[in-house]
Amino acid sequence: MSALNIDITLNTGAKIPAVGFGTVCDEEFRYKFKDALKVAILEAGYRHIDTAWYYGTEKLIGEVLSELIGSGKIKREDIFVTTKVWPSLWNNPLKSLETSLKDLQLDYVDLLLQHWPLAFDSGAEGKPAVPRDADGNVRILDVDYLETWKKMIDIYKNTGKAKAIGVSNYTVAMLKRLLDQTDVVPAAEQVELHPHLPQVELVQFCKEHKIVVEAYSPLGSNGAPNLKIPVVQELATKYGVHPVDILVNYHAQAGRVVLPRSQNVNRIRTGFKVVKLTAEELKKLDQFGVENPKRFITDSLGKEPRL
Ligand SMILES: NC(=O)C1=CN([C@@H]2O[C@H](COP(=O)(O)OP(=O)(O)OC[C@H]3O[C@@H](n4cnc5c(N)ncnc54)[C@H](OP(=O)(O)O)[C@@H]3O)[C@@H](O)[C@H]2O)C=CC1
Numbered sequence: 001m002s003a004l005n006i007d008i009t010l011n012t013g014a015k016i017p018a019v020g021f022g023t024v025c026d027e028e029f030r031y032k033f034k035d036a037l038k039v040a041i042l043e044a045g046y047r048h049i050d051t052a053w054y055y056g057t058e059k060l061i062g063e064v065l066s067e068l069i070g071s072g073k074i075k076r077e078d079i080f081v082t083t084k085v086w087p088s089l090w091n092n093p094l095k096s097l098e099t100s101l102k103d104l105q106l107d108y109v110d111l112l113l114q115h116w117p118l119a120f121d122s123g124a125e126g127k128p129a130v131p132r133d134a135d136g137n138v139r140i141l142d143v144d145y146l147e148t149w150k151k152m153i154d155i156y157k158n159t160g161k162a163k164a165i166g167v168s169n170y171t172v173a174m175l176k177r178l179l180d181q182t183d184v185v186p187a188a189e190q191v192e193l194h195p196h197l198p199q200v201e202l203v204q205f206c207k208e209h210k211i212v213v214e215a216y217s218p219l220g221s222n223g224a225p226n227l228k229i230p231v232v233q234e235l236a237t238k239y240g241v242h243p244v245d246i247l248v249n250y251h252a253q254a255g256r257v258v259l260p261r262s263q264n265v266n267r268i269r270t271g272f273k274v275v276k277l278t279a280e281e282l283k284k285l286d287q288f289g290v291e292n293p294k295r296f297i298t299d300s301l302g303k304e305p306r307l
């Protein structure tokens with residue numbers, strides 16, 4: 001069985017496929033991106049796409065979805081689409097969402113995330129996406145990140161354009177503030193999470209509050225360094241699978257979403273096997289990161305998420 005068939009239930013009652021196709025794309029790969037996405041959907045069986053206003057891939061995704069839906073190869077309801085509001089559009093998440101929907105050629109997204117708990121001093125169009133002063137410092141505004149979340153609640157309750165809303169790159173302290181001060185529990189929290197960064201406290205907090213955790217950069221981002229983690233390799237040998245299957249099942253078997261990315265069509269086509277990791281093995285993978293913590297992604301300021 002393919003791990004691409006595993007589903008998780010959100011606090012809205014909707015199902016989300018546990019494995020989503022990461023759509024950050026290098027400039028040189030853009031001309032091949034559409035073919036790669038078609039392979040992902042039609043050959044590998046991906047049913048979940050993770051994108052963002054910021055990634056610059058939404059038009060390409062929209063062209064593929066429009067073609068596949070138009071030709072009857074897939075139905076809109078068979079694909080779970082997530083997009084995100086970038087901090088340069090912190091004050092107008094509806095504009096961000098409407099731009100994404102236009103590019104994606106969709107009427108709604110299944111999940112809208114606040115990309116970072118930050119506000120940038122950009123123009124009304126959200127451009128430049130990362131505004132800098134003459135010294136090269138990002139022009140960040142002293143605005144409460146919950147302002148954006150409150151506007152997203154309004155979108156969720158009143159427009160039908162986002163079937164669920166959630167956050168990304170929030171710490172536990174930020175989630176606590178959000179729960180104290182607003183009346184919608186995020187459906188999901190997307191963070192960097194893998195055996196080098198198991199985020200044990202955050203995962204436990206989200207479990208208690210029925211927030212689905214989504215793991216980004218599961219392979220350790222560029223070059224996939226996490227494939228070389230000794231306990232990952234040991235488990236791959238034990239189960240006779242590729243280490244990537246262990247990195248994916250570390251999340252899918254624990255009830256989390258995982259968002260691997262590849263620009264290699266052969267890898268995309270291969271998909272991921274299901275590996276029934278035991279509770280003890282999942283703990284062992286967590287323990288590796290407790291002892292060897294490493295973060296690969298920082299925010300646009302080059303910093304780790306704030307407390
Ligand atoms: N909310 C947020 O702030 C963030 C969200 N994300 C989301 O998470 C997704 C994935 O994270 P990302 O940081 O991009 O990286 P990943 O951790 O998914 O790693 C991608 C790298 O792994 C390589 N790779 C993939 N499969 C294999 C394999 N089987 N064997 C060897 N190498 C492999 C890829 O190379 P190749 O292409 O050659 O296969 C690429 O270099 C993003 O696309 C995005 O959707 C990511 C970061 C932040």
Ligand SMILES: O=C1Nc2ccccc2C1=O
Pocket residue numbers: 024052115221297298
């Ligand atoms: O905010 C992000 N920073 C990133 C770096 C690499 C891949 C994806 C992302 C994001 O989504």
